[in-house]
Amino acid sequence: MTTATTPRQPRYLLDNERVLAPLFMTPAVLYIIALVGFPFVLSIVLSLTDATVGNPTYDFVGLETFRRILFDDPVFRTALWNTFVFAVIANVLVVVLAKALAMVLVSDFRGKWFVRFLVLLPWTAPVSLATITWLWTLDSIFSPIDWVLRSVGLLDGNIIWLGKQNLAMSSVIAVHTWRIVPLAAVIMMAGLTSIPQEIRDASEVDGAGFWRKLFQITIPLMAPIIAVAALFGLILTITDMSVVFVLTRGGPTHGTQVLSTWAFFKGIEGGSLGQGAAIALFLFPVLVAVAALILRMARRREVL
Amino acid sequence: MAQAVRTIEMERRSAKRRRVTGRFALYAIAASAGFLAAFPFLWAIITMFKEDQDLYVKANNPFWFNKAPTLEHVRFLLFDTNFLTFVRNTVIVGFAVVLVTLAISLPAAYALARLGMKWGERMGIGIFLVYLIPPTLLFIPLSRVVADLRLQESLWSLIIVYPTITIPISMWLLMGFFKSIPRDIEEQAMVDGYSRIGAVTRTVVPLVFPGIVAVVVFAFTLSAHEFIYALTFNKASAVKTIATGVPTELVRGDVFFWQSLQAAAVLVAVPIALAFNFFLDKFITGFTMGAVKG
Numbered sequence: 001m002t003t004a005t006t007p008r009q010p011r012y013l014l015d016n017e018r019v020l021a022p023l024f025m026t027p028a029v030l031y032i033i034a035l036v037g038f039p040f041v042l043s044i045v046l047s048l049t050d051a052t053v054g055n056p057t058y059d060f061v062g063l064e065t066f067r068r069i070l071f072d073d074p075v076f077r078t079a080l081w082n083t084f085v086f087a088v089i090a091n092v093l094v095v096v097l098a099k100a101l102a103m104v105l106v107s108d109f110r111g112k113w114f115v116r117f118l119v120l121l122p123w124t125a126p127v128s129l130a131t132i133t134w135l136w137t138l139d140s141i142f143s144p145i146d147w148v149l150r151s152v153g154l155l156d157g158n159i160i161w162l163g164k165q166n167l168a169m170s171s172v173i174a175v176h177t178w179r180i181v182p183l184a185a186v187i188m189m190a191g192l193t194s195i196p197q198e199i200r201d202a203s204e205v206d207g208a209g210f211w212r213k214l215f216q217i218t219i220p221l222m223a224p225i226i227a228v229a230a231l232f233g234l235i236l237t238i239t240d241m242s243v244v245f246v247l248t249r250g251g252p253t254h255g256t257q258v259l260s261t262w263a264f265f266k267g268i269e270g271g272s273l274g275q276g277a278a279i280a281l282f283l284f285p286v287l288v289a290v291a292a293l294i295l296r297m298a299r300r301r302e303v304l
Numbered sequence: 305m306a307q308a309v310r311t312i313e314m315e316r317r318s319a320k321r322r323r324v325t326g327r328f329a330l331y332a333i334a335a336s337a338g339f340l341a342a343f344p345f346l347w348a349i350i351t352m353f354k355e356d357q358d359l360y361v362k363a364n365n366p367f368w369f370n371k372a373p374t375l376e377h378v379r380f381l382l383f384d385t386n387f388l389t390f391v392r393n394t395v396i397v398g399f400a401v402v403l404v405t406l407a408i409s410l411p412a413a414y415a416l417a418r419l420g421m422k423w424g425e426r427m428g429i430g431i432f433l434v435y436l437i438p439p440t441l442l443f444i445p446l447s448r449v450v451a452d453l454r455l456q457e458s459l460w461s462l463i464i465v466y467p468t469i470t471i472p473i474s475m476w477l478l479m480g481f482f483k484s485i486p487r488d489i490e491e492q493a494m495v496d497g498y499s500r501i502g503a504v505t506r507t508v509v510p511l512v513f514p515g516i517v518a519v520v521v522f523a524f525t526l527s528a529h530e531f532i533y534a535l536t537f538n539k540a541s542a543v544k545t546i547a548t549g550v551p552t553e554l555v556r557g558d559v560f561f562w563q564s565l566q567a568a569a570v571l572v573a574v575p576i577a578l579a580f581n582f583f584l585d586k587f588i589t590g591f592t593m594g595a596v597k598g
Contacts, residue, residue, distance in 0.1 A: 020500060021419035024411035025427070028471060031408055035446070035468045036434055042445035104333050111334075117581045118338035121345055124580040125573030126529045126547045133344035133569050136351065136562055142359070144347055144366040182341065186584065210326065239438035242531040246551050260440040260532070267444045268536050277444045284441060291436045 047278035053271035065278045075254045076279060079262040083283075085169070086258060087237040090176040094233045095226060097177070098184035103218075105185060106192050123182035131246040134175050138162055138247075165255040168248050172256050175247060176237050183236070184229040191225030192218070231290050238286060259283055345573065348566035352377060359563065377563030381554075385561075386541045387568055390549035393459055397545060398524040400463040405470040405523040406516065412471075413478035414504065418487070428479065435472045439532045442468075447536050461537040462545070466530060470523040477522070481515030482508065521583045525576055546572050 047065055049058040069076045105116060122130055137143060138161035149155035162168050195218065203213050219226070241260035244250060250257035250265065257265075259282055267276015350366070351359065353373035364370045381387050416428050446465060447456075455461040485508055493503035509516075534548040541553055550568045554561045 017419045021415045024415035024419070027408045028412035028431070028475065031467065031471065032431070032434055035449075035465060036437055036442065039442045039445040039449060040437055042448065043441060046445060046448075100333065101337055104330060104337065107330060109327075109330055109334060113581075115334045115338045116584070117577060118342040120341075120581055120584070121573060121577045122341050124525065124577035125345075125569070126531075126576070128531050128547045128551050129569040129572055130344070132551055132565055133348045136560075136566060137344045137347055141362060142366065147362075147366050178341070209322075235436065235438070239440040241440060242547075245531075245535075263440070263444065264532070264536070268447060273444055273448065280441050280444060283438075287436045287438070287441075291433055 043277045043281060046273050047281050049274050051273045053273060061274070065274045069275060069278055075257055075262060078254055079250075079257040079259050079279070080282065082169070082256060083238060083258045083260075086173055086176060087234050090173050090180065090237050091230050091233045093173075093177045094180050094184050095230050097181045098188055098229060099219075099226065101181060101185040102188035102192055106189055119185070120182045122179045123186075127179065127240065127242040128246050130179060131175060131243050134171075134178075135162075135247055138171055162248050163252055165252060168252060168256050172244055172247060175243050176240070179243070180233045180236055184233050187229040187232065188222065188225060191222045191229075195221050227293070231293055234290055235287065238283060238290075345570060348570050352563050352567035352570060354563060356563075377561070378567045380561070381564040381567045381571075385564065386544070386549060386553060387546075387564075389542060390544055390546045390553075391572075393543060393549075394528050394545045394547075397459055397462045397466065398527045400459075401466045401470060401527040402520050402523045404463070404467045405474050406519065408467065409471050409474040409478060409519070410516070413475045414482055414508075416475065417479045417482035428476075431472050431475055434468075439469065439530070443532045443536045446533070450537050456537050457540050457543055458538070459543055462527070462530070462534060465533050465537075466527045469530065470526050473526075474519045474523060477519055478512065478515055481512040485511050518583050521579055525580060528572075528576060 045058065048060060048062060050061045050065065051058050101119065105112070105119070109115075137145065140158060140160045140163055143159065143161065145161075146155060146158050149159070159167065161171050199217060199221070200213075203217050208216070239260060241258065241264060244256055244258050244261045245264070248256045250261045259279055263276045263280040266272050266279060270276075347366070350369075353375070354369065355371045355374050355376075358364060358369065358371040361370070412431075416431075450456050450461045450465070455464065489507050489511070490500075490503040493507045494500060498506060528545070529547060530545075531547045534545045535552075538544055538548070541549065544553070546568070550565065550572075554565045554568065
C-alpha cells in the first residue's frame with residue numbers, strides 16, 4: 001500500500017539518471033575519441049615528423065615540415081589562396097541564390113514537388129557523380145554550352161572550360177555554388193517558416209511592397225540563420241576535395257589545387273605522410289574560426 | 305465620394321496587378337532554378353542513350369537524338385563493368401553504418417536531451433564541434449590507423465570510419481526529436497510500473513520514429529556520398545564504392561566511357577534524390593528542433 005506514494009523512487013538501477021546518463025553517453029564518446037580525437041592528435045604528430053608510407057618511423061623534425069611547405073612549396077601557396085578564393089566567392093553567390101530559392105520554395109505553386117526534387121538534385125546526388133555530369137558538360141570538345149554559343153554565333157571553336165586558369169577556377173566555383181545552394185536554401189526555409197505570421201500579416205496590411213518587406217523584415221529577422229547557412233556552406237567548400245579532384249585534378253598545372261587535394265596528392269599518392277598531414281592541418285585554424293562564428297550565431301538565434 | 309470609390313478601385317487593381325506579376329515572377333524563378341539545378345543531369349540522361357557516332361560529332365545537336373537511341377551503354381555499365389559490385393558495396397556499407405550510427409547515437413541523444421546532465425549542454429556543443437573536424441583533416445592519420453589494423457582494402461575500414469561522420473549529425477537531429485516529446489508521457493509509463501528503458505522503448509521511441517527514419521536516410525546517403533576515405537583506404541575495384549568506383553574505373557587511360565559514366569550518375573543520383581526529397585520536411589523540422597532548448 002505504500003508504493004503508490006513514492007512513484008519517483010527508482011525501482012531499477014538503470015532508472016537512476018546518474019547511472020543511465022554516463023552509460024548512454026560512453027559509446028558515443030569512446031567512438032569519437034578513438035576515431036576522431038586520436039587521429040587528430042596523430043595528424044599533429046605526423047606533421048612534426050618526416051614519416052612516409054615506406055618509412056613510417058616518425059622521426060621528429062620539429063617544425064621543419066611546416067617551414068618547408070610554407071617557403072619551398074609554391075603549389076602549397078597556390079592551394080591556400082585557391083581554397084580561400086573558392087570558399088568566399090562561392091558562398092557569396094550561395095547566400096544570394098539560396099535566399100531567393102528559399103523564398104520561392106516556401107510559397108505554394110503548381111508542380112512545387114517536382115521543382116523541389118529538381119532543385120535538390122545537386123545536393124542529394126553523391127558529389128563525385130554530380131561532378132562527373134559537369135565534367136562532361138564542360139568537355140573541351142563536346143560541351144553543349146559551347147554548342148549553344150556556336151549555334152547563336154557567339155563562339156567559334158571551343159571555350160575549353162577546364163583547360164585555362166581563370167575559366168577552370170570559375171568552373172570549380174560554379175560547381176561548388178551549384179551544389180551548396182540547395183542545402184543553404186533548405187536551411188533558410190527553416191528560418192523563413194519561423195518568422196511569425198503576424199509580422200508578415202502586419203506588414204501586408206501596412207502596404208509594404210516586396211522589396212521593402214524583404215530588406216526591412218525578412219532579411220533582418222533571418223540574419224542569424226542566413227549566417228548559419230553561409231557558414232555551413234563555407235565548411236563544405238573548404239573541406240571538399242571531390243569537386244576539384246574529379247573536375248580538374250588540381251590542373252591546369254596546379255591552377256585549381258586546393259589544400260585538400262594537395263594534401264591527398266602529397267600525402268597519399270606521393271607517400272609523404274608528414275607533409276600531407278601538415279598541409280591538411282592548415283585547414284584547422286580556419287575551421288575553428290568558422291565554428292566560433294557558427295556558435296555565436298546559434299546563440300543569437302535562441303535569443304530571438 | 306465617387307472620387308474615394310475610384311481611388312479604392314484603383315488601389316485594388318494595382319494590388320491585383322502586383323499579385324499577378326508576383327505569381328509570374330514566382331513561376332519564372334521556380335522554372336529557371338529547376339532547370340539550372342537539373343541541367344547537367346538532363347544532359348546526362350540524353351547522353352546515356354546516344355550512339356558513339358551521334359555523340360562524337362561536333363556539329364550534331366547535343367540535345368537531340370540524331371541517330372536512334374540505344375541501351376548499349378547502360379548494358380555495358382551493368383554487365384561489363386564493376387558497377388554492380390560498387391552498388392553492392394555501397395549498400396552493404398550504408399546499412400552497416402546506419403546500424404552502428406543508430407546503436408550509438410540513439411542512447412546518447414536521449415541522454416543529452418533528457419537526463420539533465422550538468423555538462424549536457426556543453427557536451428552537445430562539443431559533439432557538434434566534431435562535425436568541424438572533417439575527413440579532409442583526418443584521412444592521412446586514419447590511413448595509418450586503418451593500415452595498422454590491417455583493414456585497408458576491405459569494406460570494414462569504411463564501416464568503422466563512416467560513423468564518425470554520421471554520429472554527430474544524427475545525435476543532433478535525434479536530440480531535437482527527443483526534446484519535442486513531453487516528459488509526462490514516459491513519466492506516466494514509469495508510474496504505471498515500467499522501468500525507464502521499458503518506458504522509453506514503449507512510448508518515446510515510437511514517437512520519435514519519424515526522426516529515426518530521417519537518421520536512417522541521412523546516414524545512408526552520407527555514406528553513399530563519402531569520397532575521401534573511400535579513395536584513400538580502398539584502391540582495389542572489388543572494394544570500391546559508387547562514389548569512388550565510377551569516376552576512377554569508367555575511365556581507361558584517356559578514354560572516357562561517357563555514356564556509361566552519365567548512366568551511372570543518373571541511375572544513382574535520381575533514387576537517392578527521391579528518397580531525400582521524401583524526407584526533406586523531417587530534416588527541416590529536425591534541424592530547427594535541434595536548435596530549440598528543451
